[in-house]
Amino acid sequence: xxxxxxxxxIVISGSLxxxxxxxxxxxxxxxxxxxxxxxxxxxxxxRFFGMITxxxxxxxxxxxxxxxxxxxxxxxxxxxxxTSVYATLHVLPMLTIGGGVTELIEGPQPVKTxxxxxxxxxxxxQRDVELxxxxxxxxxxxxxxxxxxxxxxxxxxxxxxxxxxxxFGKSGTGKTFLTRILLIGMLxxxxxxxxxxxxxxxxxxxxxxxxxxxxxxxxxxFPEQVAVFTLDEENSRRRKVSTDFVVxxxxxxxxxxDMVLLRQTLNLTEPAIExxxxxxxxxxxxxxxxxxxxxxxxxxxxxxxxLSIHESTFQNLQRGLATIRRLPFIESHASTNAVEAIxxxxxxxxxxxxxxxxxxxxxxxxxxxxxxxxxxxxxYQERMERAMGEDIAPPHPLVITIEEAHRFLNxxxxxxxxxxxxxxxxxxxxxxxxxxxxxPSGIDxxxxxxxxxxxxxxxxxERDIDSVLSGVSGKSELKSVLAxxxxxxxxxIFGHAVPMPVVVRxxxxxxxxxxxxxxxxxxxxxxxxxxxxxxxxxx
Amino acid sequence: xxxxxxxxxxxxxxxxxxxVAQCYQLYQSPPLGSLVKTTxxxxxxxxxxxxxxxxxxxxxxxxxxxxxxxxxxxxxxxxSPQLLKLLRTEFSALVVGYREKEKLYRYLPxxxxxxxxxxxxxxxxxxxxxxxxxxxLNILLNTHLPVAAEELVAASLRQMSQLCADPHVFLVAxxxxxxxxxxxxxxxxxxxxxxxxx
Ligand SMILES: Nc1ncnc2c1ncn2[C@@H]1O[C@H](COP(=O)(O)OP(=O)(O)OP(=O)(O)O)[C@@H](O)[C@H]1O
Ligand SMILES: [Mg+2]
Numbered sequence: 001x002x003x004x005x006x007x008x009x010i011v012i013s014g015s016l017x018x019x020x021x022x023x024x025x026x027x028x029x030x031x032x033x034x035x036x037x038x039x040x041x042x043x044x045x046x047r048f049f050g051m052i053t054x055x056x057x058x059x060x061x062x063x064x065x066x067x068x069x070x071x072x073x074x075x076x077x078x079x080x081x082x083t084s085v086y087a088t089l090h091v092l093p094m095l096t097i098g099g100g101v102t103e104l105i106e107g108p109q110p111v112k113t114x115x116x117x118x119x120x121x122x123x124x125x126q127r128d129v130e131l132x133x134x135x136x137x138x139x140x141x142x143x144x145x146x147x148x149x150x151x152x153x154x155x156x157x158x159x160x161x162x163x164x165x166x167x168f169g170k171s172g173t174g175k176t177f178l179t180r181i182l183l184i185g186m187l188x189x190x191x192x193x194x195x196x197x198x199x200x201x202x203x204x205x206x207x208x209x210x211x212x213x214x215x216x217x218x219x220x221x222f223p224e225q226v227a228v229f230t231l232d233e234e235n236s237r238r239r240k241v242s243t244d245f246v247v248x249x250x251x252x253x254x255x256x257x258d259m260v261l262l263r264q265t266l267n268l269t270e271p272a273i274e275x276x277x278x279x280x281x282x283x284x285x286x287x288x289x290x291x292x293x294x295x296x297x298x299x300x301x302x303x304x305x306x307l308s309i310h311e312s313t314f315q316n317l318q319r320g321l322a323t324i325r326r327l328p329f330i331e332s333h334a335s336t337n338a339v340e341a342i343x344x345x346x347x348x349x350x351x352x353x354x355x356x357x358x359x360x361x362x363x364x365x366x367x368x369x370x371x372x373x374x375x376x377x378x379x380y381q382e383r384m385e386r387a388m389g390e391d392i393a394p395p396h397p398l399v400i401t402i403e404e405a406h407r408f409l410n411x412x413x414x415x416x417x418x419x420x421x422x423x424x425x426x427x428x429x430x431x432x433x434x435x436x437x438x439x440p441s442g443i444d445x446x447x448x449x450x451x452x453x454x455x456x457x458x459x460x461x462e463r464d465i466d467s468v469l470s471g472v473s474g475k476s477e478l479k480s481v482l483a484x485x486x487x488x489x490x491x492x493i494f495g496h497a498v499p500m501p502v503v504v505r506x507x508x509x510x511x512x513x514x515x516x517x518x519x520x521x522x523x524x525x526x527x528x529x530x531x532x533x534x535x536x537x538x539x
Numbered sequence: 540x541x542x543x544x545x546x547x548x549x550x551x552x553x554x555x556x557x558x559v560a561q562c563y564q565l566y567q568s569p570p571l572g573s574l575v576k577t578t579x580x581x582x583x584x585x586x587x588x589x590x591x592x593x594x595x596x597x598x599x600x601x602x603x604x605x606x607x608x609x610x611x612x613x614x615x616x617x618x619s620p621q622l623l624k625l626l627r628t629e630f631s632a633l634v635v636g637y638r639e640k641e642k643l644y645r646y647l648p649x650x651x652x653x654x655x656x657x658x659x660x661x662x663x664x665x666x667x668x669x670x671x672x673x674x675x676l677n678i679l680l681n682t683h684l685p686v687a688a689e690e691l692v693a694a695s696l697r698q699m700s701q702l703c704a705d706p707h708v709f710l711v712a713x714x715x716x717x718x719x720x721x722x723x724x725x726x727x728x729x730x731x732x733x734x735x736x737x
Pocket of ligand 1: 171
């Protein structure tokens with residue numbers, strides 16, 4: 001493996017847009033190179049920092065490819081390497097990291113030119129990488145290490161949460177682990193509070209890792225700062241989760257707008273959604289229960305005629321509503337107010353994880369996430385407007401985490417739903433999203449382009465890769481990096497929170513040792529527990 | 540005396556690019572590809588031996604076969620001792636550099652060698668010094684000679700490598716230099732590399 005600051009080769013051609021070609025020295029083996037590695041280019045006046053995005057082989061004389069030399073002769077092979085046959089690296093310069101006055105004062109700057117011909121290219125040293133992604137501090141959170149290096153890549157979290165962000169990757173690549181790590185970071189460094197719609201119950205209390213080993217989740221590590229809400233009390237109790245609130249939803253709380261998002265999952269027709277609005281105007285708050293209770297009678301037919309709802313539309317609607325009725329956390333009238341309870345916690349700076357327990361059904365997830373978000377967002381909007389008018393403190397910035405994001409943000413509905421609105425409005429009302437998805441191509445393009453920072457684990461579907469990288473400069477280069485990530489615990493991060501795209505090996509999560517690193521120095525109790533866990537591992 | 544024993548001939552023909560020397564003894568020409576030098580007062584010229592001939596002293600008269608009734612080749616010379624006087628061995632060297640005021644240059648000198656200049660085989664130290672840079676290869680490859688340049692280059696490099704601390708390292712470096720010089724002609728490169736292998 002090459003050592004830091006090792007000489008790789010020299011710049012032989014290139015352009016600012018497409019990156020530069022670097023001819024590899026004969027001493028450096030092409031097989032030691034890897035896309036995603038960092039290099040520095042020592043220009044005459046400045047130093048450039050870039051990433052290897054492709055590696056290719058060349059021959060000086062085409063005859064060599066027609067009558068290949070006998071490289072079983074080691075002498076021949078040694079002589080030809082680096083002379084008649086050679087390797088080139090394609091390097092995308094991203095930043096200048098020294099030389100100019102601006103770099104001295106403001107740190108690394110985006111590149112505006114390329115290095116001159118034959119500039120030396122070295123593997124970036126630990127120091128160079130630190131200069132760019134620089135050390136942990138009260139804003140910056142350590143998320144992982146670059147390939148083959150111990151340096152810590154850090155994200156500026158207050159900057160990150162200013163916009164909506166996305167975490168992508170195919171199934172089993174480490175999205176959930178990454179999200180957990182990021183949530184811990186936000187909890188410590190971003191001054192934002194989180195509301196997490198936890199479809200698989202893996203963020204609040206214990207989650208599982210490969211092989212079924214339990215890993216700790218937020219509330220176990222930060223009991224003071226995290227509240228676990230549950231939709232499935234029995235399930236939470238069985239898992240020995242200490243919950244703070246049991247969420248019930250009343251029929252009377254479900255509004256016509258909440259049904260729009262469910263159109264696809266409930267297989268409702270367009271006229272059926274129209275009918276929902278008609279019925280809710282007629283029956284007001286009780287529309288859902290009243291509709292379900294309509295019998296097959298003359299009276300009903302009269303009513304439908306009056307509202308000009310077609311018979312088949314009505315049946316389609318009733319089938320859909322029956323699915324909702326079967327959700328066990330729905331009651332005719334909820335005695336508690338989940339929205340108030342969540343806001344209450346958020347106001348106290350506490351983070352809320354809502355676990356779904358056994359109700360992993362997508363209908364339940366969409367219904368609840370949408371309903372609660374709409375109401376919470378409305379409150380935020382109201383309060384932000386008041387705060388601006390009356391010069392009082394605005395509510396804490398809020399980050400809402402949703403999984404299976406394409407269900408909420410696909411092109412068919414993104415413009416109509418609350419999540420589309422939040423993604424587009426950036427943080428006008430102090431609310432942003434953290435969307436997690438394994439099928440990013442299912443998400444509306446406009447929403448994707450609004451995401452500030454994207455973190456993507458391995459994707460192998462061409463359309464998914466395209467959608468994640470759309471609008472990024474150096475797209476085709478990043479594409480080859482993205483498609484070659486390892487199948488887990490590696491991610492490409494790009495966007496606002498990092499000065500340039502970066503591939504990281506995600507920080508280790510789940511070992512007793514790892515918990516200790518996440519905890520602030522003060523958390524003595526939990527540190528002790530973590531130490532005890534380590535002890536137990538040895539017994 | 541080293542001076543005498545290393546002396547291999549005397550110049551009988553000279554031009555800017557090469558010189559021809561006659562050997563003092565029949566058949567005693569320096570090996571193909573070896574580094575020789577000739578010195579006049581201030582300048583020493585270096586040459587690489589590229590060709591050697593043994594022929595009749597008189598251009599018009601060819602030797603005739605004489606061994607029909609002799610048992611061995613040696614017998615022929617024993618029964619006609621005058622033969623040694625009728626034949627002569629010559630060798631040609633390509634000028635590849637010179638030394639003036641202690642400094643070594645690996646390109647052509649201002650003036651050719653002088654007739655009757657003595658030609659010496661270079662000692663090991665000097666060969667090592669000369670072969671530190673391989674820029675002379677360019678001259679060998681680009682001069683039209685009666686022998687194939689591939690043969691000459693290979694012979695010369697093989698000899699130089701024998702005098703190096705690590706012959707393999709030397710040959711690989713030389714091979715790389717050749718690969719660059721012959722970048723458009725892989726077949727020639729292959730021919731030389733094939734002759735370099737130990
Ligand atoms: N940072 C990490 N530290 C330790 N293990 C990890 C890490 N990232 C991923 N893993 C391993 O990879 C496995 C899969 O990760 P994870 O459950 O986060 O994938 P996912 O992308 O959320 O999958 P799915 O789409 O199925 O939900 C984990 O169970 C764990 O064993
Ligand atoms: Mg997951």
